[in-house]
Amino acid sequence: MKVIKRDGKKVDFDGEKIALAIRKGFINAITNIAYNEEDHNKVYQAVMEDIEKEYDAESEIPIENIQDMIENRLKSMGYTAIYEAFSRYRFRRSESRKSFQNRQHKLMKAIENLSLKSASEEDSKRDNANVDGNTPMGTMLQYGSTLSKEFAKSYLISSRISEAHDKGDIYIHDMDFLPMGTTTCCQIDLSKLFAHGFSTGHGHLRTPKDIMSYAALAAIAIQSNQNDQHGGQSIPAFDYYMAPGVRITFKKEFKQALSEYLDLMESTKKVDFDKIVKQIDELQSIDIKMSDFKAHFDKDKNIEKIFKKAYDTALKKTERKTYQAMEGFVHNLNTMHSRAGAQVPFSSINFGTDTSAEGRMVIKNYLYALDAGLGKGETPIFPISIFKVKEGINYFDKDPNFDLFELSCKVSAKRLFPNFSFLDSPFNSQYYKKGDPNTEVAYMGCRTRVMGNVANPDKEIATGRGNMSFTSINLPRLGIKHGLITNDKADMAAFYKELDEKIELVKDQLLERFAIQCSKKKYNFPFLLGEGLFVDSENLTDTDDITPILRNGSLAIGFIGLAECLTALIGKHHGESEEARKLGFEIVEHMRERCDLLSKEYKLNFTLLATPAEGLSGVFVGIDKSIYGIIPGVTDRKYYTNSFHVPVHYDISIMDKLKIEGPYHALTNGGHISYIEVDGDTVNNLEAFKAIVRHMHDCRIGYGAINHPVDRDPVCGYTGVIGDVCPGCGRHESEGIPMETVEATRNECASC
Amino acid sequence: MKNETTKLVGEGIGFERIRRITGYLVGTVDRFNNAKREEERNRRKHSLEGLKTSAQ
Numbered sequence: 001m002k003v004i005k006r007d008g009k010k011v012d013f014d015g016e017k018i019a020l021a022i023r024k025g026f027i028n029a030i031t032n033i034a035y036n037e038e039d040h041n042k043v044y045q046a047v048m049e050d051i052e053k054e055y056d057a058e059s060e061i062p063i064e065n066i067q068d069m070i071e072n073r074l075k076s077m078g079y080t081a082i083y084e085a086f087s088r089y090r091f092r093r094s095e096s097r098k099s100f101q102n103r104q105h106k107l108m109k110a111i112e113n114l115s116l117k118s119a120s121e122e123d124s125k126r127d128n129a130n131v132d133g134n135t136p137m138g139t140m141l142q143y144g145s146t147l148s149k150e151f152a153k154s155y156l157i158s159s160r161i162s163e164a165h166d167k168g169d170i171y172i173h174d175m176d177f178l179p180m181g182t183t184t185c186c187q188i189d190l191s192k193l194f195a196h197g198f199s200t201g202h203g204h205l206r207t208p209k210d211i212m213s214y215a216a217l218a219a220i221a222i223q224s225n226q227n228d229q230h231g232g233q234s235i236p237a238f239d240y241y242m243a244p245g246v247r248i249t250f251k252k253e254f255k256q257a258l259s260e261y262l263d264l265m266e267s268t269k270k271v272d273f274d275k276i277v278k279q280i281d282e283l284q285s286i287d288i289k290m291s292d293f294k295a296h297f298d299k300d301k302n303i304e305k306i307f308k309k310a311y312d313t314a315l316k317k318t319e320r321k322t323y324q325a326m327e328g329f330v331h332n333l334n335t336m337h338s339r340a341g342a343q344v345p346f347s348s349i350n351f352g353t354d355t356s357a358e359g360r361m362v363i364k365n366y367l368y369a370l371d372a373g374l375g376k377g378e379t380p381i382f383p384i385s386i387f388k389v390k391e392g393i394n395y396f397d398k399d400p401n402f403d404l405f406e407l408s409c410k411v412s413a414k415r416l417f418p419n420f421s422f423l424d425s426p427f428n429s430q431y432y433k434k435g436d437p438n439t440e441v442a443y444m445g446c447r448t449r450v451m452g453n454v455a456n457p458d459k460e461i462a463t464g465r466g467n468m469s470f471t472s473i474n475l476p477r478l479g480i481k482h483g484l485i486t487n488d489k490a491d492m493a494a495f496y497k498e499l500d501e502k503i504e505l506v507k508d509q510l511l512e513r514f515a516i517q518c519s520k521k522k523y524n525f526p527f528l529l530g531e532g533l534f535v536d537s538e539n540l541t542d543t544d545d546i547t548p549i550l551r552n553g554s555l556a557i558g559f560i561g562l563a564e565c566l567t568a569l570i571g572k573h574h575g576e577s578e579e580a581r582k583l584g585f586e587i588v589e590h591m592r593e594r595c596d597l598l599s600k601e602y603k604l605n606f607t608l609l610a611t612p613a614e615g616l617s618g619v620f621v622g623i624d625k626s627i628y629g630i631i632p633g634v635t636d637r638k639y640y641t642n643s644f645h646v647p648v649h650y651d652i653s654i655m656d657k658l659k660i661e662g663p664y665h666a667l668t669n670g671g672h673i674s675y676i677e678v679d680g681d682t683v684n685n686l687e688a689f690k691a692i693v694r695h696m697h698d699c700r701i702g703y704g705a706i707n708h709p710v711d712r713d714p715v716c717g718y719t720g721v722i723g724d725v726c727p728g729c730g731r732h733e734s735e736g737i738p739m740e741t742v743e744a745t746r747n748e749c750a751s752c
Numbered sequence: 753m754k755n756e757t758t759k760l761v762g763e764g765i766g767f768e769r770i771r772r773i774t775g776y777l778v779g780t781v782d783r784f785n786n787a788k789r790e791e792e793r794n795r796r797k798h799s800l801e802g803l804k805t806s807a808q
Contacts, residue, residue, distance in 0.1 A: 120782065129773060129783035346776070379770050381777045416770065416777055446775045612774035618787025637794070639787035649794040653801040673775050677797050691803050703775075707795070710770040715762035722767050733767050736760030 001055065004062045006097075013061070019044045022070060029085035039079070046073045100154035110146045114139055127615045130343050141342040145176035152178040156516065161509045168623035170506055171472045171616050173558075177230035178513055181520040183553060184231035184470065187442050187450065188533055189463035190241035193221055198531045200224045210252065211318070214245030215325035219332035221533075222347045222383075226338040228528040229466075232346030235383075236442030236462040239354035239362045245325070246358035250286040250318040257310035257317075267303060271296050286318065287357040322361050326369040333382045334374060347383035348445030350421065352408070353393050353437065355400040363404050370418075371411045377717045379710055384445025385418040389697055395424070409690050412706060413683045414719070419445075419673075419705040422697050427666045431460055438463045443703045446612045448556070448671040454599045455551035456535075464535030469513050470556035470670070471506045472611040474620040475587075476640055478502070479568030480628050490569045496590065503557060503594045507606065510555040514604075518547040555604055556670040557595055558611030560620065561640035562588065563647045567633040574660055575646035585663055588644060592667045607670030610643030617642070643672070654678075654692055662699035674704045680721040683708040716745045 002010040023040045050069045055061050067090060074083035110124070118134060119125040125133025125142060132138045152175055153162040164170045174184065197206045200220060208214045218241070222233045235241065255277055262268045276296055290308060297303035338345045351363050366385075374380055387394075387408040394401035408418050421443050423432055428441040431451050441451050442462040450465045459465075480486060482495035522529045522540045532538035535552045563573040565587070566580045574584040591608050598606040617639040625635045641647045644664040646657055654676050661674045674696065682688050689706065696704040711722035715737070718728025729745045731737040769781050771792055778784060781792060 123786050126783060126785040129778040129785070129788075130776075132783070378768075378779075379777070381770075381779050384776050416772060419775065444775075614774050614788060615785065617791060618785065621787070638790040642791075648791055649796055651796055652798060653803070654798045655802050657798055675772070677795050678800075679797050682800060688800055688803075691800075695803055705772060705775065707772050712768040712770070713762075714768060715765055722769075726767065729762075731762050734762075734764050736763030739759045739761050742761055 001058065002060045003066070004060055006063060010060065015044075015048060018047060018066060018070070021067075022047070025070070025074070025086040025089075026079075026082055028089070029082045031081040031085075033081070035079070035082070043070070043073050043077060043079065046077065096155040099159075100150065103150045103154065107146065107150050111143060114142050114146065128343075129614065130346060132342075135342070137337075137341040141339065148176040148179055152176070155179075156512075157509070158512060161505065161512070164502075164505055168620050169474055169477065169502060170509070171474070171560075171619060172509060172513075173470050173472065173611075173616070174230045178469075178516065180230075181517045181524065182228065182230045183517055183528075183550065184467040185229055185233065185444050185448060186225060186466040186528060186533055187234045187236045187444070187462050187464065188221060188225060189438070190218055190221060190235060190238075191244075192464075193217070193531065193533070194241070194244075201526060208245060210249040211242065211245035211322050211325045212249075212328065214242055215329040216332070218242070219329055219336060222333065222345050223336050223338050224527045224531075225533060226343075226345035226347075228525040231448070231467065232348060232444055232446060234348040234350065234442055234444045234466075236350050237354070237437035237440060238349040238366070239351040239359040240437045242325075242362040243354055243356055243358035246318060246322055246361050247283070247286055249321050250314055250358075251280050251283060253317045253321075254280055254310060254314035257313040258306065261306045261310050261313075262303075265302060265306060267300075267306065270300060270303060285357055286315065286361075319361060319365070323365040323368060326362070326366040327372070329366075330369050330380050330383070331374060334380050344382055346445070348386060348443065349383045350386045350388055350440075350442040352388040352401060352404060352418075353390055353423070353440060355393060360401065360404065363401070364407065367404070367407050367411045367418075370415055373415070373719070376714070377719060378712060379415050379719065380417070386421050386443055386445070386703070387412075387418040388421050388423055388440060388442075389693065390423040390440075395694075395697065406686070406690070409686060409693060413686070413689050413708070414710075416705070416707070416710055419443075419703065420693050420696060421703045422701055424697060425665065425700040425702050427669065428702060441702075443671070446671075447610065447673040447703055448612075449669065449702065450554045450605070450607075452605065452607075452669060453552060454605055455603050459535055459552055461535075464533060464537075465552050466534075466554075467670070468517060468550060468553040468555050469510060470558050470609050470611065471509055472558035472560055472609075472613065472616060473499070473502045473506060474561070474624070475559050476561040476564035476568060476620065476634055477624055479565035480624065480631065480634060483565075483569035484571050485568045485631055485634065486628075492569075495569070499587070499590070500594065503591065503598075506557050507555075507598055510557070510606070511602075514550070514555060518545070518550055520546060522546065551604060553605065554607045554670055556607045556609035557591065558609040558613075558643075558670070559588075559591065560611050560613050560616060560643060562644045563641040564621075564634045568631065573633070573647060573650070574644075575650045575652050575657075581660060584644065585667075588664055588667050592669070595669075608668050609670030610664065610668040610672040612671075613640075613642055644668070645674070648677075655695065658695055658699040658701060658704075662701055665700060665702040668702075672702050674701050675707050676704070677707045680708065716742045718745070 001013040003013050004010055022043050026035050026040050047069050071087055074086060113122050131141060156179060165172050194208055197204055205217060208217050225233050293307055297307055333347050370380060389395055393399055394405040412418050423429060423440055431439050433439040438461040443449055448467050450467060453460045478495055478498055482491045484490055521542055523542050528534055529537045529540055534549055537549050562584050566573045566584050570580060572580045574580045595606045595608045621635055621640045630636050646652055646660055665672045676692055692706055709721045712719045713726040713728055716729035718726055725732055729737060729742050770777055770779060771781055773788055
């Protein structure tokens with residue numbers, strides 16, 4: 001006998017498959033009664049009898065009929081809970097299948113566009129600027145992404161939620177990774193990885209033994225973890241993690257220089273070298289006093305000289321190696337690929353607060369390497385570099401790392417990095433414990449921040465944690481529906497009612513996705529969980545439930561377009577009017593209160609996020625334009641204004657912009673950033689640059705960056721502001737110039 | 753004679769314009785999606801007017 005499958009194909013009848021389907025039905029059903037294999041077999045035997053009776057003379061049987069028989073038997077034999085679950089499952093599957101089939105046309109169309117158009121023609125190939133849609137691996141990723149999103153909508157996301165997404169009420173970010181149950185990002189504690197070494201799947205990497213391997217392994221760890229998640233990787237305290245590498249390198253160099261110089265001066269026999277080695281091995285810092293070694297050169301001036309000389313040499317060589325290590329790190333992070341070669345890892349590093357001599361050496365040389373740029377002087381795109389500003393450490397002129405803060409300003413003026421984070425802002429300083437870098441708030445480059453922890457209050461730390469997923473709410477639409485634009489006056493009660501409904505919906509969606517994430521096992525994320533990167537995952541076994549681990553992450557509720565929402569509500573945005581400023585704050589404060597309530601209720605970290613919105617920036621406004629038409633100040637552009645930002649096109653001073661945006665940083669505990677745009681003159685004025693960063697600090701910004709044009713002519717290598725003509729070699733865009741002219745420019749550059 | 757052998761470089765090569773989106777940098781505006789491109793074009797510079805800070 002043949003079985004007719006759903007697609008019309010005929011296959012040989014196989015009783016075993018029926019037995020397994022019944023077994024699966026029993027196992028997947030949630031019930032208090034403990035059934036065993038005997039129960040499975042009883043139903044199986046009954047179904048086989050039915051088939052023999054009814055289909056004895058037939059040569060074919062449709063698969064749906066077999067499933068009907070299983071259902072009937074489960075019901076008649078009294079397995080009610082199993083029957084209901086089985087039947088529900090069948091119904092859902094069949095609905096999903098129908099829905100997926102309905103999407104096939106759309107899917108083919110999307111694949112067609114990805115395959116037959118170039119990135120410049122097809123917007124969807126530029127959804128994520130970190131993926132080059134013109135390359136084979138970039139396109140492959142986009143194929144997968146397109147299919148996976150449709151699958152998620154049909155099979156995994158509740159229909160009311162996927163409808164809300166398609167309608168543009170909410171936006172589920174990184175939906176393409178929803179079926180895989182990946183989480184967004186992780187703040188990696190490198191010191192933990194370095195302590196025991198780690199494995200990336202094909203062999204073990206031992207504990208690094210000098211600063212070069214510290215930096216190389218840091219890049220590998222970032223790259224490996226990037227494959228286990230759909231967001232980015234952040235290093236919370238890069239300076240602290242690299243410092244021991246500097247110390248080890250210094251010790252090696254010191255011993256080697258001493259040995260060489262003693263040998264050269266034929267003084268080897270005058271000292272007890274083993275004892276010296278022992279003493280050097282025990283050093284806790286590279287900042288040493290010569291007098292500590294007095295015992296070895298007590299009476300001999302020449303030996304003392306050798307010690308001094310060897311120390312100088314060791315310091316110089318350590319400095320040099322640290323620079324090379326940092327240079328290699330920056331190069332690696334801009335060239336190593338992950339995710340089937342489609343992307344360089346989305347990497348961020350936080351630093352600036354380690355005041356040890358080693359930590360300072362790391363920060364200084366990292367900044368020098370960033371300043372020098374890549375092989376042809378290009379501005380490094382990764383890692384996103386974040387300088388942690390902190391009073392008493394680097395903020396005031398007298399602070400120990402003040403020089404590094406100034407250097408950061410100088411480098412940022414040229415390279416756009418570092419960005420600045422502010423540990424003194426109250427919502428960050430509340431976690432800070434002196435001497436424990438794990439309690440210094442870190443940022444993911446894109447702005448995500450994970451610090452508070454209602455699920456595990458003992459673990460209010462940055463390290464080993466990250467966001468699980470985030471979903472954003474279309475605020476402008478709520479403004480349009482309930483504001484001045486469509487009513488006589490803003491109906492705030494109706495606005496808040498619908499806003500609460502949307503928050504509830506997003507909460508449901510985040511939980512639905514969280515359940516998929518928690519259904520995975522350690523072996524699904526061999527690096528993130530297998531190597532113990534995520535907090536408390538060190539002792540997980542392959543069969544353990546990962547839910548308690550993932551509860552340390554955050555579930556973020558995001559938003560876009562506060563400015564357009566306010567304009568739709570009351571006719572003005574928060575850059576323009578005090579009334580809008582008050583209302584804007586009230587709306588976002590309301591959202592934060594809802595998040596806090598949800599956190600309390602579910603003992604999960606629901607956080608409010610000022611959504612980064614790259615792919616999303618044009619999505620909502622596109623749909624809203626079709627529904628509501630072009631509304632001035634609301635839907636008249638191709639994008640909605642990012643999160644709580646004052647619109648980019650609005651004329652405003654630095655002082656006012658930061659004062660207006662500052663309060664929102666305190667509310668958005670899931671992450672935030674404020675930008676200042678300046679011209680070339682301002683950026684090259686160090687005092688002005690510092691004043692801007694300090695004003696960010698005073699306005700209690702959490703994370704900020706100063707934007708200025710960084711252009712580069714790849715022909716002569718000039719980096720700076722380029723209008724129509726390159727100030728370096730004098731050529732117009734796309735114009736050819738004589739080779740000699742370019743060479744003359746290069747020579748000039750080499751001397752500056 | 754010399755003019756004939758002068759080799760021109762840079763024909764068809766544009767300038768790279770590095771800009772920030774969401775907190776990270778993108779090597780060139782060509783990689784931006786249409787919405788972000790327009791946003792980038794609309795960005796206004798902010799003035800230093802009245803800027804003072806407490807730190808010394």
